Amino acid sequence: MKLAIPREAAPGELRCAVTPDSVKRLAALGLSVAVEAGAGAGAGAGDAALAEAGATIVDDPRALLADARIVCRVQPPSEAEAEALPLDVLLVSFLPASTPRPVIERLRQRRASCFSFELVPRISRAQAMDALSSQASIAGYKAVLLAAARLPKILPLQMTAAGTIAPARVLVMGAGVAGLQAIATARRLGAVVEATDVRTAAREEVTSLGARFVELELEAQEGAGGYARAQSEEFLKRQRALVAERVAASDVVVTTAAIPGRRAPVLVTEAMVRSMRPGSVIVDGAADTGGNCELTVIGEEVDRHGVTIIGRRNLPATVPAAASQVFARNVAEVLQHLVHDGALVLDLDDPVTGPSLAIHAGEVRSPQMQAPPG
Numbered sequence: 001m002k003l004a005i006p007r008e009a010a011p012g013e014l015r016c017a018v019t020p021d022s023v024k025r026l027a028a029l030g031l032s033v034a035v036e037a038g039a040g041a042g043a044g045a046g047d048a049a050l051a052e053a054g055a056t057i058v059d060d061p062r063a064l065l066a067d068a069r070i071v072c073r074v075q076p077p078s079e080a081e082a083e084a085l086p087l088d089v090l091l092v093s094f095l096p097a098s099t100p101r102p103v104i105e106r107l108r109q110r111r112a113s114c115f116s117f118e119l120v121p122r123i124s125r126a127q128a129m130d131a132l133s134s135q136a137s138i139a140g141y142k143a144v145l146l147a148a149a150r151l152p153k154i155l156p157l158q159m160t161a162a163g164t165i166a167p168a169r170v171l172v173m174g175a176g177v178a179g180l181q182a183i184a185t186a187r188r189l190g191a192v193v194e195a196t197d198v199r200t201a202a203r204e205e206v207t208s209l210g211a212r213f214v215e216l217e218l219e220a221q222e223g224a225g226g227y228a229r230a231q232s233e234e235f236l237k238r239q240r241a242l243v244a245e246r247v248a249a250s251d252v253v254v255t256t257a258a259i260p261g262r263r264a265p266v267l268v269t270e271a272m273v274r275s276m277r278p279g280s281v282i283v284d285g286a287a288d289t290g291g292n293c294e295l296t297v298i299g300e301e302v303d304r305h306g307v308t309i310i311g312r313r314n315l316p317a318t319v320p321a322a323a324s325q326v327f328a329r330n331v332a333e334v335l336q337h338l339v340h341d342g343a344l345v346l347d348l349d350d351p352v353t354g355p356s357l358a359i360h361a362g363e364v365r366s367p368q369m370q371a372p373p374g
Helices: 020-028 047-053 061-065 079-083 101-109 124-129 131-150 177-188 202-208 233-248 270-275 320-338
Strands: 002-005 032-036 056-058 070-072 090-093 113-116 158-160 163-165 169-173 192-196 252-255 281-284 301-304 307-310 357-360
Touching: 020 032, 020 047, 020 320, 032 061, 047 056, 056 061, 070 320, 079 101, 090 320, 101 357, 124 320, 131 177, 131 252, 131 281, 131 307, 131 320, 169 177, 169 233, 177 192, 177 202, 177 252, 192 233, 233 270
Parallel strands: 002 032, 002 070, 032 056, 070 090, 090 113, 169 192, 169 252, 252 281, 281 307
Antiparallel strands: 113 357, 158 163, 301 307
C-alpha cells in the first residue's frame, strides 16, 4: 500500500510529515513510502537520508500521488492540491474548521477520508497522536526565545562587580501545552515568571514549574476534553481587569490562549499595552487564530506605544527539524492505529478513529465544517 508525502507549498512551511526514523516505522507496517523530492530539506531530512531509510524519492508530483492510498502532510491542501488527490484516498494532516469551503468541497468530490489532527480526542490512548500538543510545545519554546532576542535586557539575575541586574519579569497568559513550555523555557533562562489561566486545574502545573499562578477568583472555566471553553465578554472584561496590573509590571508577555474552532480571545488591550514600560515585548502565540493582543498585526512585528508586539505566524515551522521530528512520530502513531496486516481499517466506532475523521468517503462529518462559513 502506497503512502505519499508531498512537499509543503504553504509560504514559510518548512516542516515535513516524515523523517528517516519514521520512514522505517512506516515500512514496518507494510507501507511503501514515496516522498516528493526536497520535501524534507527544510527540516534537515534530505532526499539521501530518506532514501537510505527506505523511502522512494519522486520528482514528479503527479507520479508521487499516482496509486497512493494514503497521503500525509502538515498543512491542509490547497484547492488545487485537493483536486490532485487520488479518489478514495486517506488524507492525514492538520485540517481546521477554518479550512476554506472550496477545499472541503474538493475533498468531498474526491471521496477522501480526512484524519484531522485538530479532532484527535484528548484520551490516553491517543496521546501519542496529539500533533496539536507536540507542535504547541515547540511554539511555546520559540515564543520565549523571540521575546528574549527582542528584549533590551537579559532574562536572568546577574550579580557583578558593577552591580546587580534584576531578572526580567515574564507573564504567560494561558497554561496549556504552549504556555507550560513557555513557562519552563523562561524559568530555565532565569526569568521571574507568572502565569494566568481560566482553568483552575492549571494552578498545580504552573507552580510545579516554579512560576507564580495569578489567581483569578472566578468560576471554573474548563470545557469538554480539557480545553478552555469560550468565555462571555463579561468574563473576559473581568479577567482583563484582574491581569492588567500584572501586564504593566511585566517585561515580557507571552499569550497562548486559543479555543479550538474559534477566534482567539482578546486578552491584552491597547490600554494594557500603554501601561507597559518602553522596550517591553509581547509575543502573541495565538496570531494564527486572530491574536490575543488587540494591537497584534498578524504575521508582523510592530512597535506600539514603545512595546514590541510579535505576531508571527506558525511558530513551530521556525524550528522545523524538531517540529518535524515529533510531528512525524504523531503521523506514524496514527498510521499504526489505522493499518493492520497491511490493510487500511477506518472503523467509525473506534473511539479515536471515529471522532478524528472530519470527512469520511466524501461525507463531511465534522459539525464545524458542516456549518455555513462565518
